[in-house]
Amino acid sequence: MPQIQSHYPLTSLNTFGLQSVAEYFISIEQPQQLLDCIADPKLNQFKWSILGGGSNLILPELVHGLVLKMDLKGRQLTHEDEEYWYITAAAGENWHEFVQWTLEQGWGGLENLSLIPGTVGASPVQNIGAYGIEIKDVFHSLTAIHLKTGAQKEFAREECCFAYRDSVFKHEGYGDWCITAVTFQLRKRYEAKTNYGDVAQELERQSLQATAKNISTVISQIRLQKLPNPAEIGNAGSFFQNPIVSQELVGELVEQYPALVKYKVSEETYKLAAAWLIEQSGWKGRALGSVAMFQRQALVMVNLGDATQQQVKLLSEAVSKDVCAKFKVNLMVEPIFWG
Ligand SMILES: Cc1cc2nc3c(=O)[nH]c(=O)nc-3n(C[C@H](O)[C@H](O)[C@H](O)COP(=O)(O)OP(=O)(O)OC[C@H]3O[C@@H](n4cnc5c(N)ncnc54)[C@H](O)[C@@H]3O)c2cc1C
Secondary structure: OOOOEEEEEOHHHOOOOOOOEEEEEEEEOOHHHHHHHHOOHHHHOOOEEEEOOOOOEEOOOEEEEEEEEEOOOOEEEEEEOOOEEEEEEEOOOEHHHHHHHHHHOOOOOOHHHOOOOOEOOOOOOOOOEEOOEEHHHOEEEEEEEEOOOOOEEEEEHHHHOOEOOEOHHHOOOOOOEEEEEEEEEEEOOOOOOOOOOOHHHHHHHOOOOOOHHHHHHHHHHHHHHHOOOOOOOOEEEEOEOOOEEEHHHHHHHHHHOOOOOEEEOOOOEEEEOHHHHHHHOOOOOOEEOOEEEOOOOOOEEEEOOOOOHHHHHHHHHHHHHHHHHHHOOOOOEOOEEOO
């Protein structure tokens, strides 16, 4: 049984840098430790919360109950066939280090997701995505343990119900399944994806070929320029999702705002750039209490020093209200608020 600690500080374990303490805290380094906890009736009286790298969380000052910190480690090529390499990594592996390791082995496919903070285990939870790819495009399966019953289950891609920043793990029974390992299938016939954002231009500017390693380097450079580094200024990445709206509403909005930033998703729907909506609503670089929408990227909320969960909530509500009043669009918050 791992050691249980009480009143454990979480401030350095969340990238927003919110002052927070876990009532009880356990670091899980082996799947068996998780099973031991599940079998312990004393621990079952608590509410349990799973913590990865804390990069998509807005924490309260006190997290009631037991926080399970995912520190399971290990990564390996499990098998291969003519088309794919199948690579499995434990939930506690750092995502970016895992991506770099796959590239060093010569397995391309994850490079567009370089420099996303957090852990491998959390990557399917919101189907992480960046620069034109999402986890669902390279996902094979995952293993999870049910925290109430101890049952172990393998989830195939279809069972995860992946969608934009979404999966089954954010819905019914949220927090019931603890993901212990994820298997990715990486295509042997490499196809570079450089048609998103400034990737192709940047490769050309630096006279670099579109190899997986070069794409990773260039995307990391672009991200470092655009996004605030959580080690310097607390944040949880994009604070709002890009809203998906009807073609009808886009038609109305374009008449009024010809510069509206939009991407066609299907015959009937468009994705709007939430950053543009926030900027046009006057919130880019604007603060409320100790939080602000970032000056260089309006989609990111930043901690100006001693922010609290309540202040994050107030700014989030103020921005959403103004965007809705101006554009009739409801913004959805991306990070998860723990109660
Ligand atoms: C600067 C910055 C840039 C970012 N850029 C991107 C981006 O480009 N694209 C993107 O999609 N996201 C991005 N994010 C958001 C974040 O990095 C991802 O959502 C990441 O996958 C969260 O991982 P984590 O380990 O930190 O999860 P945490 O924040 O610790 O947890 C997030 C949620 O997942 C659950 N969870 C964690 N581990 C497990 C597990 N093993 N089993 C079950 N549930 C679990 C938690 O309970 C919680 O509900 C960014 C964040 C920051 C700070």
